[in-house]
Amino acid sequence: MDFKKERLNDTDKIKNSVHPRKVIVAGPGTGKSYLFSEIIKKKKLEGKNNFLAITFIGKLGDFLADDLCGLAETTTMHSFARNLVLNHCKDWNYYPNIYQIIKEDLEKEGMTEFVVGDENYKQKTKYYKTVGDADVVYYAIQICKKNPNKIPIFDLILVDEYQDFNKEESELVDMLSQKNEVVIVGDDDQALYSFKKSSPDFIREKYDLDNNNFESHTLRFCSRCTGIIIKYFHKLIEDFNLDNPESKRIKKDYICYLPDKEEDSNLNSKIYLVEGCPVGMIAYKIKNHLEKISKEQKIKDVLIIGEGQSCIKLLKSISQQLKNYGFNNIDSKYIKGYIPLRKEVIDAYKFIKKDDNSIIGWRILCNPTDEDIKKDHLKNSETLDLIINGSLSKLKTISVNKLKNLEEQIEIWNIDENAGDNEEIKDKINEEQNYFIRKQVLIEEIKKTNIYLRRPLANFNITVCNILNSKGLGADVVFVIGFDQGKFPSKENVDESEIYQMLVALTRAKKRVYLINTIGSKTSKFINSLEKEDLNIERIEM
Secondary structure: OOHHHHHHHHHHHHHOOOOOEEEEEEOOOOOHHHHHHHHHHHHHHOOOOOEEEEEOOHHHHHHHHHHHOOOOEEEEHHHHHHHHHHHHOOOOEEOOOHHHHHHHHHHHOOOOOOOOOOHHHHHHHHHHOEEOOOOHHHHHHHHHHHOHHHOOOOOEEEEOOHHHOEHHHHHHHHHHHOOOOEEEEEOHHHOOOHHHOEOOHHHHHHHOOOOOOOEEEEEOEEOOOOHHHHHHHHHHHHHOOOOOHHHOOOOOOOEEOHHHHHHHHHHOOOEEEEEEEOHHHHHHHHHHHHHHHHHHOOOOEEEEEEOOOOOHHHHHHHHHHHHHHOOOEEEEOOOOOOOOEOHHHHHHHHHHHHOOOOHHHHHHOOOOOOHHHHHHHHHHHHHHHHHHHOOHHHHOOOOHHHHHHHHHHHEOOOOOHHHOOOHHHHHHHHHHHHHHHHHHHHHHHHHHHHOOOOOOHHHOEEEEEEOHHHOOOOEEEEEEOOOEOOOOOOOOOOOHHHHHHHHHHHOOEEEEEEEEEEOOOOEOHHHHHOOHHHEEEEEOOO
16 A cells, blocks of 8 residues: 555545535544644635634643644634623623522422423523523524524634534534534544533434535544554454444544554554552552663653543552652642632632622622621632732732632632631631641652652653543553453443543554553453454563
8 A cells, every 4th residue: 555645645535625514534643633734724725714623622622722723713612602602692601500500599499300491491591691511502502593694604614523522512513514614523433422412423424425415534544553553443343343233333444654653563563461560559660661661762751541430549649659759740630739729619709800799600609698798709809800810019919818818718628617707727727728738849849859760751741631531642652550340341241432432542652552450350351352462461470
């Protein structure tokens, strides 16, 4: 096969197509961002310059924005819907959790059964003049249905990660395609969000050859993954029967692009399995393997992932242990030391600063009736606004007491709820909080100055997260922890969504994959899709 010629033909067919609605199936690492930029550049040569790129969640939107380098306005579907609604509903607000507030209100009024958009729900929405995460797409659709002239117009709309869109989000895309040229990209093998009612069926329906509304294309060549990873990918598809007629999976080629990946494939010809690893040793083994591989080949980015529910404790301990070993750049929400905030209170203060009588703002704060409490909230909203928007000179005017009062409302601490108005206990709590902060700063400084890890090891970019949050990421080396039967997959009869998670986890890697099985647990049955000659096995004997 002439790889370069074939890949160029695939891209040119899409780029030169005049069909106003295209759907493209693009596997991991097959160059969808490059394709997006090439399509936009061609449109620019035609004198067009108003482009929109829509993706699924914020983090993926950031990646897409970086990839497109300002070529297109980039947003999530929810942000797009929010702007559409707020542009056409003057003086309305956006509060992510408004659904919960409306639910509580309706239940108090004796209405336990309702859906977004029914008459009772609409009345509450109008009362609060607020939309949120659960209903903003619904209201955006209603605006466009009521008046098609309000459908936003662009020279081109690019839609990414379409396999994770739900029914309403898909309907909004359909409405946009009535008045816009639309290019939809996704991959039903990467559908991870079924628990949020998303479905790969929507991309499958559009890709279906009987669907004349959309022209179907495929990006076949993977420039991210090595040959062994692509081989493992196909074997998982085969062994778990994903291509059976009932699954409706889109059949597609997925080919390692050798001009880019031949050297990496030769250096990393096997999948690495660590069997029977004690929990406390996992971080050490990761460090140990990184030391070895960094002497053999150039490594910069590392990804440590595990199944979301069963591996939380593992991910937490690994994050902290790696930091203790001296790795400087660890991106992990699991590392202790940050101060969690009450986001809903912050949102309430923003609403109140905008409008002293904000119905939604005071409702979030449980509609206090005591005038002194209301005054304190108003003062806190002023302080918060100064911190967010104030100039340096204005920031200097914030007193310690004002900051303390704000902190009490917005910071989350494990404190005795029975403290009440006891000032002595409150002072003790403040002292403990300040001690905690000082202690964390001191520990960090001691570690920075006394822990030595050789370069480039110390400066690797290490991301620790669950498999869902790894979506859109790529790294030179990937460690999949909790590779245990009963954790991942959770049952003997493997759920389709877990197979998709395994495919996503596997295809994050550019060079090498390590699968780490925990002591006392049987190795995940996903390992059975690899031949012995494709495995490098390390068994830890205790």
